[in-house]
Amino acid sequence: MSVTAAKGFTAAGVAAGLKESGAPDLALVVNHGPRRSAAGVFTSNRVQAAPVLWSKAVLAGGTVSAVVLNSGGANACTGPLGFQDTHATAEKAAEVLDGHSAGEIAVASTGLIGLRLPMDLLLPGVEKAAAELSPHGGEKAAIAIKTTDTTHKTAVAERTGWTVGGMAKGAGMLAPGLATMLVVVTTDADLEPAALDEALRESTRTTFDRVDSDGCMSTNDTVLLLASGASGVTPPREEFTEAVREVCADLARQLIGDAEGASKDIRIEVVNAATEDDAVEVGRSIARNNLLKCAVHGEDPNWGRVLSAIGTTSAAFEPDELNVAINDVWVCRNGSVGEDRDLVDMRYREVRITADLSAGDAGAVIWANDLTADYVHENSAYSS
């Protein structure tokens, strides 16, 4: 499963010693071809870690032979020397993987910002991982990129003759010890980089881009899609995009479900918006409202906080035409009191908030988490 579900890939996950705990902290994913097409999407934060700058340059060529991923250090805000470290990592991988060039090796890192990586441990780790590469190594790779994730995260979409699989760690900036979402998706479909890019952008737009655990944006977020062509099948564009979207949605949902310090997963659906952009803006505003996130934690169906979050947006709506449901009880009708809030049962982990803007027929779903004392505790006791 994971990144080795598709034919043409091997992977490994090893302990390089970057984590003091001795847990696995370095993963390697190798594309054995015959094709080595790739596409990537990266954080839109303007402060970008060295591996993001490196990998963006690699991806510009459309070819990726291997990906080195490490936990235990983000290599962000580390200046020119940090960039040299990333370069050296790619060079090391090229050296141990015969026939590859460093310019085709992507690198992804996660951990504390502002610290150099211990290259004396990381480079031998790359060599160790290369020695353990296996067509069954997907699980181990998924485990090695875990930081504070309680479980490793993998997903697979199987189609007739071809497959898409992937692994993920982290949820936005939520993981306190080790920021960042890292995702690698692989496929044995036979596709050009341009086709991968289109499918990946369309997929992440409605999945990872709509996961908003705590409103913070990492310096290291990376989502890569690699194609080996080993199936020999070139699926129709829409069919392929749907498979990639299925894997991304599955992984995104797992990220929210395992967000650190969270006790609730909040599914925010905005309906009857004038445009999809309006729906997304409103959904994000609700997702980022600390008072509402606290109320959800307290199992309090406080729809007034939903309305006040909607009211800060520029979306098209009339205040007295807003309707809000919490777990399907329409507690707010026409901008005022609706059904009895005591009918809302919020005991379960998943909470559904529906915001009806009465302004059109567009919609969007955003996933978020509640705000808890555990979140505060874990994120205030971080680097000290």
Add this chain to the structure above:
Amino acid sequence: MSVTAAKGFTAAGVAAGLKESGAPDLALVVNHGPRRSAAGVFTSNRVQAAPVLWSKAVLAGGTVSAVVLNSGGANACTGPLGFQDTHATAEKAAEVLDGHSAGEIAVASTGLIGLRLPMDLLLPGVEKAAAELSPHGGEKAAIAIKTTDTTHKTAVAERTGWTVGGMAKGAGMLAPGLATMLVVVTTDADLEPAALDEALRESTRTTFDRVDSDGCMSTNDTVLLLASGASGVTPPREEFTEAVREVCADLARQLIGDAEGASKDIRIEVVNAATEDDAVEVGRSIARNNLLKCAVHGEDPNWGRVLSAIGTTSAAFEPDELNVAINDVWVCRNGSVGEDRDLVDMRYREVRITADLSAGDAGAVIWANDLTADYVHENSAYSS
């Protein structure tokens, strides 16, 4: 002191029974003239409470004879009936204050959203307050608008022959039980509504508008400036604006210092920005970053979180030219590691973060609070 520091004003604060605790919950401020000029600024939330809609209409006339303020209920999202309740409150005040019209009486409310006010208690409260009006009633009025504020908040700026004074409650949406910032500022300066409006907007722009306790925006925020003209002095425009700004800044600082659940007051100064708008955008982004707010709570000088917050803005800057100081220690230089973070002492309540964008000579100061388990606790145990 407070709203009765300036000549021409009386005030009262009484217990109308809106609060179950029996604490004072209704304040009345009356302008006895000879002039009754007024200006107001209100929440920019598009979901606005009935008293905000009412008072905006009153202020459009430029004349305010009295203000009724209540805690114990926000009268927001209460529909046409809620608006009728506000209207009835103004009518009652007009009735008990001889010679005034309801159309010149502003109303402000704070408390839970989505609940009607108990008018059978509120209207007798207005009558009771009118009977207790006094030129020394400013403190009592300031006490009556307290919600979860631990102390009442007043400020005065005395000038030669004229005075500006005011009272405030709440900090943005932070107070859990009773959302909203309510502020009344009075002066005996002899000024037209247009002059008041100019001074108030210029003052709030750099004071209340730059207080960002938890990023949430209330449906009820109201700041009023009333002038009685009783001093007979018409101060120069800039001198008057400076006095109003001084009172607003004093009250704003008190709000942050008493924000519920907070253990730190964070002064974020953005320097060397290309424009003031850039500086404000960057300051707000830092102020609203939950991870950074947690780090400050934990007394962790986590400058990486400052950089990642700056990186989400559209302000002009180059990532490798950013400098960040925490309590005057430049822990980040040129986008990378600067002075030793162990030199930063964060034991005291006030924490200073300086973000140097190296992009120009504009700047701005934003005040925020940290994010604590107390905040989560108080805001999750709210209406239930």
